Amino acid sequence: MKTILVPVVLLFLAITHYGNSAKILGLFTAPARSHYILGSALMKGLAEKGHDVTVISAYGEKQPPKGKGTYRDIVVTEIQNSIQEMLKNEKMSMVDRENLNPFFAALFVGHVVPKLMEPVLSNEGVQQLIHSKEKFDVVIIEQFLNDAQKALATHFGAPLVLLSTVGANFWINSLVGNPGPTSYIPALSLGYTVPMTFRQRLSNTLLTLLNEVYYPLYVHPNENAKIKKYIPNGPDISDVLYNVSLVLMNSHPSTNQPVPYVPNMIDIAGFHIKPPKKLPQDLQEFLDSAKDGVIYFSMGSNLKSADFLPEKRDAVLKTFSTLKEKILWKWEDDVLPGQPKNVKLSKWLPQQDILAHPNVKLFITHGGFLSTAETIYHGVPVLAIPIFGDQKLNAKSAVRNGFGIALPYSDLTEDTFAKSVHEILTNPKYKTNAKKRSELFHDRLVGPMETAIYWIEYVIRHKGAPHLRVAAVDLPWYKYHLLDVIGFLVLVSLGLVLVSYYVVKIACRKLCSKQKSKKVKKH
Structure with a gap:
């Protein structure tokens, strides 16, 4: 019986697979x-x-x-x-x-x-x-x-x-x-x-x-x-x-x-977002041991924070060196001059799994849509440093929705960067709004x-x-925008205005001629 059942089951599975x-x-x-x-x-x-x-x-x-x-x-x-x-x-x-x-x-x-x-x-x-x-x-x-x-x-x-x-x-x-x-x-x-x-x-x-x-x-x-x-x-x-x-x-x-x-x-x-996976051991220990929290810094896959001008990079480093939080930084070069002790570098990082960790308090990002979606998914506030494309729009949306601050790259100084980081870390509204956005993001039927x-x-x-x-x-573009209809209505309107003008003009002439004829008869 088993020898007959096995091929029948396999045939059924094959038909089901190829049928669907x-x-x-x-x-x-x-x-x-x-x-x-x-x-x-x-x-x-x-x-x-x-x-x-x-x-x-x-x-x-x-x-x-x-x-x-x-x-x-x-x-x-x-x-x-x-x-x-x-x-x-x-x-x-x-x-x-x-x-x-x-x-x-x-x-x-x-x-x-x-x-x-x-x-x-x-x-x-x-x-x-x-x-x-x-x-x-x-x-x-x-x-x-x-x-x-x-x-x-x-x-x-x-x-x-x-x-x-x-x-x-x-x-x-x-x-x-x-x-x-x-x-x-x-x-x-x-x-x-x-x-x-x-x-x-x-x-x-x-x-x-x-x-x-x-x-x-x-x-x-x-x-x-x-x-x-x-x-x-x-x-x-x-x-x-x-x-x-x-x-x-x-x-x-x-x-x-x-x-x-x-x-x-x-x-x-x-x-594209997957359930969080277990982190590599060094990252897991780094995040788990961060009693004061972690700031995650990544400019995405196309932009490189290693391309920051020296004065911009130094502004970031000076701010990081004063923080009690640990910093996890996607840095594309082998060495970061002046690297503070609380900063850990890596050329590649599993972003989704990092953002899922409860100790991550802030995501410093370029504001690309993948990063924006992932930070909303996990309810993490953002400091966006937008450069081009849709990044500026995403950054301003984070500001409008109350879960982030936008800091244009051209405006990045030690003062502006430090104030932005401190504001997000100390003001609970950013975390609260990030969690609210996350709830909306997850609330779907499927x-x-x-x-x-x-x-x-x-x-x-x-x-x-x-x-x-x-x-x-x-529809051709002129029909879609009703330009033919608008043109027709304009012509009809102009025609009515012209006809009305000539009708009134003729009526005025006749009226004037009647008045003149009456005056002539009286005299």
Whole structure:
């Protein structure tokens, strides 16, 4: 009986697995490890659920998941080479980007980043995949100046899902017909919070208009050329851009400003956060023995605190040397000149597990969204030193929500840094508000990873879920903004004014002529 039962059970399990699994292609090719962390977390979650995933990225996964599904890597090393070459030729470090003009930055990013992405489609492994006869049930792509890559969804005959590593923005809204009024939704790069002043709303509107013109006239034609060059019978960029079935947003009302969403935009902020693991022994002992608490200092994966100007670094060191708390500092060099005794250095630190430790009292951060989400998840106050991108907006949000202080890098002195650190450590409101934000972050019907997987499977089940698509996507810009209707109403109004003018004029003439004729008769 057992000899018959075993193969039957195995056959049943095999049928169940293959009946529920899907073939999923993911492209997370941004030249930034923080972006890759999000993409790989999603794809590993899908593999662990039982799906067969293929991931194209700039980094690759050293520890692929072991579960029901399969995980295949295609690593495009040329991207890292390109970014390293660009940084080598640049005269400024990442921390020097703080005061870049946002209008210049928008043009620069739209020009440079797509060029860094070109090696993806020309990569030998990617080309082999393109020319294979493989089919996928869905293609997931990070939305990050990589519009040509979206044509792979059409090429493989699969629905297109986008992962936005930040909240709703110009890059996303136009693709799914989502409203984004510039009156109260600031551009990420400007770092404004609401309500905006007149000057800020003016800058916000002008930057949006710049992007609305710049991308169709310059960026999209270049992306269209890549499609035709690297993808056989590649579709036109105009057919690719608005072929989006779903957008997974790395945002949540507890972390982001509430804004309108169309039905196929879903919040999943925090999906990359895992339950805390046991720390390495040296870190565990360091944190456990900190009776007065620990300050954790990290500028993320792209920025380096080792690039701080000497006077900025000394301001930080002098403050740390006066504190009773221990300092855990992600420092990228081998030596920190003037390192105080209470400071422990490491080139890499398990951030999520550190923030989960009860002795961590303050997180000094650049304000990137991953770090912001993780600190809110664990309820730790922040001192944000933002440099560029969405960091300024995240920092100001922490201030507005009462769980942090924003200290611009250009304003960092021994006095400002010491006052900011002392304020957070001694004023209980920051910890209280951080815990309140954490409660809001956790209060969900379903966890963010489960939400993401559900909606991806939903799109697969319903063949792209076209019923979630709003009609705005199919409207040309002048119809969407009702310019034809406004123009018609203006013309009709002008016509009525002119007709009224001539009617009154004629009536006045007749009235005047009658009065003249009466006068003539009297005389």
